[in-house]
Amino acid sequence: MAQPDIDAVVFDVLGTLVDEPAGIRAGIRALDPSLNDPRVEELLSLWQRHVEGAQRLVLEGGRPYLTSDVLDLEAARLVADAVGVGDETAVAALARAARRLPPWPDTVAGLARFAERLPVLGLSNASRTALLEIDAHAGLRWHQALSAEDVRTYKPDPAVYQLAVTVSGRPPERLLMVAAHAWDLRGAQAAGFRTAYVARPVGDPPTTADHFDLYATDLTDLADQLDKSA
CATH class of the missing domain: 1.10.150 (DNA polymerase; domain 1)
Known part of the structure; x- marks a missing residue:
């Protein structure tokens, strides 16, 4: 890609x-x-x-x-x-x-790296208040964080992914959804997003039936892949 x-x-x-x-x-x-x-x-x-x-x-x-x-x-x-x-x-x-959730070792630097050149959004099932505290505790930095609370449902409901489309002002095929959960990426894929799976110890790994655009070991690897394809 x-x-x-x-x-x-x-x-x-x-x-x-x-x-x-x-x-x-x-x-x-x-x-x-x-x-x-x-x-x-x-x-x-x-x-x-x-x-x-x-x-x-x-x-x-x-x-x-x-x-x-x-x-x-x-x-x-x-x-x-x-x-x-x-x-x-x-x-x-x-x-x-x-x-009060600790970030993965690559998270803070990885987000900063992406944010240097692209708008970065968070999209979570956590409530607005919970998301604020999670972000503050973990040191997450966004251009904007979006909560499923705004549409009163949970991922993988299409309405949640539509939040990112609406806020970004971009069509879904120009948005890259990054997640450690294959079920989440399937939902984003069904909504028209490009998709990137990042492996985490607590995630939901893809099956052989899944076909995501990118597969990465961590955010550093994902950023490197995008750099090489630019």
Whole structure:
């Protein structure tokens, strides 16, 4: 793909730019420092299953839209109940762990490199408030960050990707969606975007049926590929 074909780069946030499980693990350990690693992983899985299932229900029309803040609080309450913690202050503190997510080592410098020559957008299922705090904690720098809250649904609903089209003022085929989740890239691809998969330990790897425009080991590799094709 030639770099001039791209007018803007759109980045997924959770998992792609920040290590979401690491932040939630830290919150679980703070809730109950006596937990061993296998138990922490069980509780992390409980959290993730709840949020993923709730978002799926919203997409399927099985429950009304609720922001990621509400879903994280629900998940935090499930985790707290599982370890016998009933203090609502502790539950609220655990829910906020979903906003204190460390960036991957290449993220901050990688974003800066892209932003030197192209408009850079974030596009996340996180709420507006959560996205603000995630960005601030991780040191993410955008030209603009967009939340699925603005259309009251979740990726991969086409309405979320349309946010980037509308804000950028560019047709989808001139936008490059970057994500560590194949399901997210499939949604962007269906909306007409160019796509780039970036491998992360917590991502959703492509299958043999997927055909994305670019595949990269990290943001540095992706930027190098675009440089070479320019």
